[in-house]
Amino acid sequence: MPVAASGPLTVELRLGSGQCVTKGCVQAQAAYTSYYTDADYPVTKVLREPVYVEVRMLGRTDPNIALILGHCWATSSPHPFSTPQWDLLVDG
Numbered sequence: 001m002p003v004a005a006s007g008p009l010t011v012e013l014r015l016g017s018g019q020c021v022t023k024g025c026v027q028a029q030a031a032y033t034s035y036y037t038d039a040d041y042p043v044t045k046v047l048r049e050p051v052y053v054e055v056r057m058l059g060r061t062d063p064n065i066a067l068i069l070g071h072c073w074a075t076s077s078p079h080p081f082s083t084p085q086w087d088l089l090v091d092g
Helices: 027-033
Strands: 010-015 053-058 071-075 085-090
Touching: none
Parallel strands: none
Antiparallel strands: 010 053, 071 085
């Protein structure tokens, strides 16, 4: 398959911060109504508390490119391979 355009891809990851405030609200939908900003970091969560993450490609020019996440984890430091690690997504 030919490449439509060569060049770098930018991947953006955002944490949903929306909260249910009305009766009948679905948390998984409300979470994506707003996102944490740089000023909110570091974001602290309790183990087993859901984390709502949006990952998307920006500036994509080739409609055949797909983003597939296989294994995502969190650490208590900015270094991705530090321990301990907590799985967020396995066999995505």
